[in-house]
Amino acid sequence: MLIGRSNGVVDLYRLDSEVSLHSWDMNSLANAHSESKVSLLRWLPSSPSSFMAITADGFVCVIDLL
16 A cells, blocks of 8 residues: 655555555655655556656656566
């Protein structure tokens, strides 16, 4: 499960665990100097191991878990 946070962090969780498997800071990836919340998260139907994250500032990032 993916969770997008108001501080720009995306966390990946297993459904049976409260501990995040991995986190990505979208603001760091975008070289942003201010925090921008994650406004959209979507798994990519054409690539089940990939997801797209979009911040409120319009930064788009595609992450492949493989």
